[in-house]
Amino acid sequence: MLQFVNTLLTGLGQGAVYAAFALALVLIWRATRVVNFAQGAMAAFTTYLALLVVESTGSWWVGLLTALAAGLVLGAGVERVVVRRVGPHNELGAVIVTLGLFVALQALAAILFGAQFRSFPAPAGLEGFALGSVTIALTPSMLITVGAVAVVLLGLVALFRFTDVGLRMRASAFDGEVARLLGVPVGRMLTLGWALAALVGSLAGVLIAGGSLVWPAYMDTVIVNGFVAAVLGGLDSPGGAVVGGLAMGVILALVTGYVGSDLVPLAALAVLVAVLLVRPQGLFARTAARRV
């Protein structure tokens, strides 16, 4: 019983990070109809920057802020310099370009920061809290992880719900032409969307890294799990991405705990195939019509 509860707790902690990552994918998908396969490599890159800062300042939080700021800049730059030039109605081209970014950034990270494993400090303790005589798998670090994701989520909700710029971003993502006819500078909104998404992705990168090891490809499985989470939630739905992320965290924790960690990616694949075959519009999508 305790093991099961602990597995669930670990899963939810991981799931929060997948949720953030899936949310980053969903933000970009909604804005530009591109699945950003470079999201993981971008996050790995900004996490390395954070690591440099953490090592020189000794502050995890300054490192996190660095990663977030770097994510904003990187996301905006990628949209402006690369994605925008692919042009509309070129699905295959967009996929290929983000894959190109993926390998190029990953290799660049190895060149600049080294290819070896490096440990990334945890934001806080990694010891589970004690409840009477038992120690549960809920750690201070995990609380910070979940808290950070929650803060960012609420920030995004507030942005999109209550601000003019959020309204303009939603309109641009929904129908760029209509938005332009209403005087919205759609190009700038899309850049902003990519920047925000990369910020959220960077957050996920730092949170995954905390208390563990980083190497240039450490985000590879996170891309897959985040993508599956996003599809699970219906790629168009930010709320779905969050629920999908938490679900993936729990499912994969159960597989790790009861089957074996080598098969976690296989489980992710199985979930993806099951969703796509049974309910391709995702579990939470409102619009049934979606091109798959």
Add this chain to the structure above:
Amino acid sequence: MAAPVRPTEQAGTASRSGREPGRWSGLAARLRPRATFARHAALALLALVVVVLVLELTGPFRNSQFATMSYYAVAAAGLTVLTGLNGQISLGHGALMAVGAYTTGLLLPADVPLLLVLVIAAGVTALVGVLVGAAAARLKGPYLAGATLAFAVALPGLAIHFDEALGGEQGLPVPSPRPPDWFADAVYFLSANETSSAKYLAYVGWLVAIVAFLLLANLTASRIGRIWKAVRDDEVAAELAGVRLSRVRVLAFAVSAACAGLAGGVLGVVVRLAAPTGFTIVLSISLLTAVVVGGLGSLLGAVLGSALLVFLPPAVTDLGASAGLTDVQAAQLAPFVYGAVLILVILLAPGGVVGTVRARWHARTTAPAGAPEERTGRS
């Protein structure tokens, strides 16, 4: 606005018939298939001559590079058929190569003849391809890319999980087949050269490649190839015309996977190892780079692209080393360049080498038909 990725046409089909004078077009249409196959056979013979010349005129180091190029070419050819002709993208071809390589690693020690092993490797991988293709038949674009990415990331886990049979992280050693005596005699007879293992493997690789290319060229010029292109260009129209989309897609995936499995088998004997680290996602993306740079949909492009995969890394690694990078850093320059090239080609020359050259050629040989204007489509 960059033009959308338009896979280059296979030579000899649409681009030709457009210029045939009306009277002759009926006759040409009747003659073309057989003429096409004869042309393919002639090209295969020519390729064989080129292979013999190149392998006999170069040393063991180059020979082994050409052996490597042979399996990249086959895998890239499989991918270009899938992506360029059928419009499906796959990030799973690296993993499919792993299936071929592991099959080879399991069968060769059991004294199964090499050629049979390679055929079985292709067959087993084709079966896996049918499974992947069936799961992916309804998927397009980013969904398909994501699903095959998940496949590529998941598959190595199997090798690690079943480490008793598959060697775990260390991988499965693949015995290197010895050149048969008649082969050494034949080479000596041809060029008075001694046979090296590298040379033997290069010959095996290129013979496999030539056969695979011949089959693919004929397949794409056949009715099946035309159906693939029809599905790629307008699947709704194809479906209305009675094409069963999912069957067509699964077949394309199976053919493409068979190529990847064949390539993986050759890789196994050339590298002498099938290990999870050899089939990372970077391998899949490298193959994608090869076909995009060569020109999506073009078999010739696949060969050009595979040359890039073989000859570019040493070049940029040397460049990096002389610029003061460490070995580890210099080794990462190749994937960096792949990624950068992939982006640049899509943005600047989406037809790849073959498509761009062909477009230039057409622009020069046909009268300019009015400057094309930017279309403002409605979404």
Add this chain to the structure above:
Amino acid sequence: MSPPATTAALRVTGLTAGYGPVTALDGVDVTAGPGRITAVLGANGAGKTTLLRTVSGLVPARSGSVHAGDVDLTGAAPERIARAGIAHVPEGRGVVTELTVEENLRLGALLGKARGRTDTAIDDVYAMFPPLAERRRRDAHTLSGGERQMLVIGRALACGPDVLLLDEPSLGLAPRVVSQIFELLRERVEGSRLAVLLVEQNARSALSVADLGVVLNLGRVVASAPAAELAADDALRHAYLGF
């Protein structure tokens, strides 16, 4: 074919545009005056939509010019043209269905002159189209066709434009709903500075609400006259207007 007496809010001169080899607009002159509704009529494919899309910068003009008052807007980007006071309700309506009714209206009111007084601008829309007020918190995808048309017209008017371009507002709506919307439009235009360019295939209803009419055929203006004159010209009606 006398030009309108008042100064034009929108003046289109010699406008030519197209798609690739297709020339969809060929030297079109159209003006829209303040306080007037100018109907643009013509068969399917005559170039009506292209005219509006070229005016608002979605389709590049090959030659000719577009002026709003004294401002030359030829070749400007759509968002700039919108900010210059030309509101365009596209064919097929362009409701942002995942926003609420009120959010759609706020989006319109954010633009240009209404900035800083979005609430009053939105209240004006509710006053003009009461059904929208009842549904202000609903997601726009729950609206009926007529309500959607009210929403997009209201959204376009919320920014207080000088020119309103309407592309086939009657499409797919019941005749009763069409005449209701046209009446509300008429009331809004009467005595105001607003100039409306109303594109319609449904010539009969359009001429009943418009002051002036312009008939397009194959991208050219074939007639331009007061609406009543056009409606009375049997030959023209049979040839181009289909009633």
